[in-house]
Amino acid sequence: MKQTIDSELSLVSYIRERFKKRPARLAQREKLLVGIGDDGAVFDAGGRQVVVTTDAMAEGIHFDHLYCTPYQVGFKLVTVNVSDVFAMNANPAYLLLSLTLPKGLDVGYFTGFMDGVMNATDMYGVELIGGDITSSMSAVTVSATLIGFTDAPIKRDGASVGDLLYVTGHLGDSACALGLLKQRGRPVFLEKGQRVELPLSWPAMEPLLWKHLMPRPHKPEVASGCASAMMDVSDGLSIDLIRLCAESGTGARVYERQLPMSKEMVEACLYLKEDPLEFCLCGGEDYEYLFTTPVAVDGAFCIGEIIPEGIIIQDASGTERELKECGYEHFKD
Amino acid sequence: MKQTIDSELSLVSYIRERFKKRPARLAQREKLLVGIGDDGAVFDAGGRQVVVTTDAMAEGIHFDHLYCTPYQVGFKLVTVNVSDVFAMNANPAYLLLSLTLPKGLDVGYFTGFMDGVMNATDMYGVELIGGDITSSMSAVTVSATLIGFTDAPIKRDGASVGDLLYVTGHLGDSACALGLLKQRGRPVFLEKGQRVELPLSWPAMEPLLWKHLMPRPHKPEVASGCASAMMDVSDGLSIDLIRLCAESGTGARVYERQLPMSKEMVEACLYLKEDPLEFCLCGGEDYEYLFTTPVAVDGAFCIGEIIPEGIIIQDASGTERELKECGYEHFKD
Numbered sequence: 001m002k003q004t005i006d007s008e009l010s011l012v013s014y015i016r017e018r019f020k021k022r023p024a025r026l027a028q029r030e031k032l033l034v035g036i037g038d039d040g041a042v043f044d045a046g047g048r049q050v051v052v053t054t055d056a057m058a059e060g061i062h063f064d065h066l067y068c069t070p071y072q073v074g075f076k077l078v079t080v081n082v083s084d085v086f087a088m089n090a091n092p093a094y095l096l097l098s099l100t101l102p103k104g105l106d107v108g109y110f111t112g113f114m115d116g117v118m119n120a121t122d123m124y125g126v127e128l129i130g131g132d133i134t135s136s137m138s139a140v141t142v143s144a145t146l147i148g149f150t151d152a153p154i155k156r157d158g159a160s161v162g163d164l165l166y167v168t169g170h171l172g173d174s175a176c177a178l179g180l181l182k183q184r185g186r187p188v189f190l191e192k193g194q195r196v197e198l199p200l201s202w203p204a205m206e207p208l209l210w211k212h213l214m215p216r217p218h219k220p221e222v223a224s225g226c227a228s229a230m231m232d233v234s235d236g237l238s239i240d241l242i243r244l245c246a247e248s249g250t251g252a253r254v255y256e257r258q259l260p261m262s263k264e265m266v267e268a269c270l271y272l273k274e275d276p277l278e279f280c281l282c283g284g285e286d287y288e289y290l291f292t293t294p295v296a297v298d299g300a301f302c303i304g305e306i307i308p309e310g311i312i313i314q315d316a317s318g319t320e321r322e323l324k325e326c327g328y329e330h331f332k333d
Numbered sequence: 334m335k336q337t338i339d340s341e342l343s344l345v346s347y348i349r350e351r352f353k354k355r356p357a358r359l360a361q362r363e364k365l366l367v368g369i370g371d372d373g374a375v376f377d378a379g380g381r382q383v384v385v386t387t388d389a390m391a392e393g394i395h396f397d398h399l400y401c402t403p404y405q406v407g408f409k410l411v412t413v414n415v416s417d418v419f420a421m422n423a424n425p426a427y428l429l430l431s432l433t434l435p436k437g438l439d440v441g442y443f444t445g446f447m448d449g450v451m452n453a454t455d456m457y458g459v460e461l462i463g464g465d466i467t468s469s470m471s472a473v474t475v476s477a478t479l480i481g482f483t484d485a486p487i488k489r490d491g492a493s494v495g496d497l498l499y500v501t502g503h504l505g506d507s508a509c510a511l512g513l514l515k516q517r518g519r520p521v522f523l524e525k526g527q528r529v530e531l532p533l534s535w536p537a538m539e540p541l542l543w544k545h546l547m548p549r550p551h552k553p554e555v556a557s558g559c560a561s562a563m564m565d566v567s568d569g570l571s572i573d574l575i576r577l578c579a580e581s582g583t584g585a586r587v588y589e590r591q592l593p594m595s596k597e598m599v600e601a602c603l604y605l606k607e608d609p610l611e612f613c614l615c616g617g618e619d620y621e622y623l624f625t626t627p628v629a630v631d632g633a634f635c636i637g638e639i640i641p642e643g644i645i646i647q648d649a650s651g652t653e654r655e656l657k658e659c660g661y662e663h664f665k666d
Contacts, residue, residue, distance in 0.1 A: 003439070003440040003441075004436075004437045004438060004439060004440060005434065005437075005438050005439075005440055005443050008466050008467070011443065011466050012466065014443075014444070014447070015447060015461070015464075018447065018451065019451065019454075019460075019461045032427070032460065032462060034462075035460070035462045035463065036461065036462060036463055036464075037463075038463075040463065041427065041429065041462035041463035043426075043427060043462070043480075045378030045379065045380050045381045045383055045482075046378065046379065046380015046381040047378050047379015047380035047381070048378045048379040048380070050378055050383065052385075052427070052429060052462070052463065052478070052480065053429075053463065054429045054430075054431045054463065054464055054465050054476075054478055055431070055465050056431045056432075056433055056465050056467050056476070057467075058433045058467055058468070058469045058470070058474075059470065060469070060470035061467060061468050061469060061470065062467065093376075094365070094374065094376060094385070096374065096385060096386075096387045096478065097387075098387045098388070098389045098431065098476040098478075099389075100389055100391045100474050100476075101338065103337075104337045104338075105337060105338050106336065106337055106338075107336040107337060107338055108336075110338050110344065110347075111347070114347070114348060114351065118351065118352065121352075127352075127365065127368075128348070128352045128369065129365060129367075129368045129369060129374035129376070129385070130368065130369055130370075130371075130373065130374035130385065130386065130387065131348075131369075131387055132387050132388050132389050132476070133341050133344050133345065134341070134389050134390075134391055134394060134395070135391070135394050136391045136393075136394060136472065136474065137391070137392065137393035137394065137471075137472055138470075138471065138472065139469065139470055139471065139472070141391075141433050141469065141474040143387075143389070143431040143433075143465070143476045145385070145387055145429065145431075145478040147376075147385065149378075
């Protein structure tokens with residue numbers, strides 16, 4: 001029987017294992033500070049520590065023009081990469097684009113997409129320095145590489161037993177917004193102030209829609225001086241926490257009642273007949289940060305602690321259960 | 334009438350123009366040595382000059398599994414990026430991959446592809462440091478970002494009137510090999526020493542097939558100390574020469590009789606009933622280097638000279654004509 005690829009994690013593990021013992025030039029290997037498996041790679045360029053990250057978005061997988069505009073795709077492509085650079089405790093600086101566009105694509109699509117890229121690069125003080133544009137047989141696939149600089153990268157593997165576990169903002173908003181957009185079935189031009197005719201108040205919906213369509217990550221300054229480990233929450237809390245713990249060789253306990261959820265998300269869940277906790281644990285693309293620290297901090301939500309093993313969630317009644325991997329997984333049916 | 338995107342060049346010009354006067358942070362702009370429009374971008378990281386380039390390959394456009402294996406795609410993805418780094422007079426060091434793969438893809442495809450990547454990274458002493466793997470709706474799109482280091486980048490814009498024009502190797506081999514592969518219609522497993530049953534001698538075909546399926550660029554050491562401008566010949570001599578001259582604000586005269594063509598290519602053209610000169614001028618993917626220098630050098634082919642304006646080709650009889658842009662253009666029908 002033909003065996004097919006089945007998860008991003010297994011592919012990354014395969015690559016990491018195979019490339020672990022390659023005879024790369026020693027001189028450059030010594031300069032490599034962070035390799036495969038973190039939000040970004042880090043190398044020492046003699047003066048500054050350079051962070052590099054790359055993230056792709058594919059039509060039909062990461063975005064669907066039933067729900068979003070080319071402008072929003074361009075904007076989001078930049079900001080999801082900014083989020084990865086911030087997650088390394090770095091400042092973004094230079095962007096490269098790799099665009100694969102179908103022949104016959106409307107010029108308005110391309111210029112709209114580039115407007116979104118430009119708005120986002122301006123917002124973060126990033127400069128577009130290069131890239132590649134090629135044609136494709138059908139779908140749009142866009143990929144960006146973002147380069148940043150840091151004095152002290154924060155990796156995923158530094159969590160210790162006893163560390164507190166924090167998240168920088170509300171979780172589940174983005175996934176909930178996608179639910180709203182699917183109900184509506186048409187794009188929302190947020191940047192033009194268009195409203196959406198659903199039986200929900202606009203003030204309740206707008207922040208959710210922004211988080212999904214045009215995420216604007218903030219640098220997690222709160223983590224900068226104290227975090228032992230950090231990553232961005234891009235695939236969902238459960239899967240990302242499992243990854244952080246796997247890298248650190250630890251477990252974690254999460255307290256359900258401490259999970260930060262926005263009142264807008266909870267309100268929209270009533271309308272959607274969805275469970276807010278599910279969006280919070282399994283929804284991706286929130287572009288908040290998950291970090292661990294040995295000392296309590298203000299300005300972020302403490303959601304649990306690092307324990308020797310097991311990924312546990314404790315509900316309001318004190319009952320504990322295993323926190324299972326959930327959320328969007330590439331290559332799964 | 335709907336206007337559609339029509340050429341990679343026009344899209345790049347559009348981007349370059351729009352992003353020219355963006356308010357990027359001054360501090361980082363001062364460190365940017367080469368931006369949009371060259372083989373790679375270059376910035377100063379405080380100690381070393383860092384070169385970054387990105388190149389994508391899309392199924393059905395850059396490769397077709399009627400003619401090539403996943404291994405060859407992985408190998409070539411690395412080496413086409415190595416070629417761009419070499420073209421900046423830099424040494425490649427770190428690689429990031431951005432892979433968009435259809436759900437249900439055979440594991441053997443993925444591992445074959447990664448074998449090719451690994452073979453190529455080992456060959457060039459490059460280390461894989463990160464990337465992104467996502468699913469796609471149908472086709473395979475692979476993109477790589479390669480980082481290198483240099484002490485003295487060589488750009489496209491430095492050619493002066495009176496400079497001699499050189500190319501480092503035979504042109505047209507790759508395009509000719511593609512012609513042979515299309516005749517055959519099945520992949521060739523070069524790395525396993527498989528032969529191809531066409532009415533041509535294997536010694537005549539093998540070097541051509543390697544150049545197309547598994548290009549192995551060499552660092553153009555000959556240009557390193559003397560070149561005023563350089564780029565790799567990836568889209569074909571005519572289009573690439575036009576680009577170099579546009580960047581430098583010059584013209585060029587090429588002597589047809591001095592164009593380097595391999596005897597294997599000429600032999601295969603007899604079989605294919607194709608014009609070797611056409612492959613030489615219009616065929617892409619040779620991954621040789623085009624450079625200009627004020628002094629004559631050994632170890633490369635002098636094919637012409639830089640003149641104030643016009644892109645001219647002179648045939649063996651001394652007749653001159655305009656060298657028109659030809660070769661593969663994305664987004665053209």
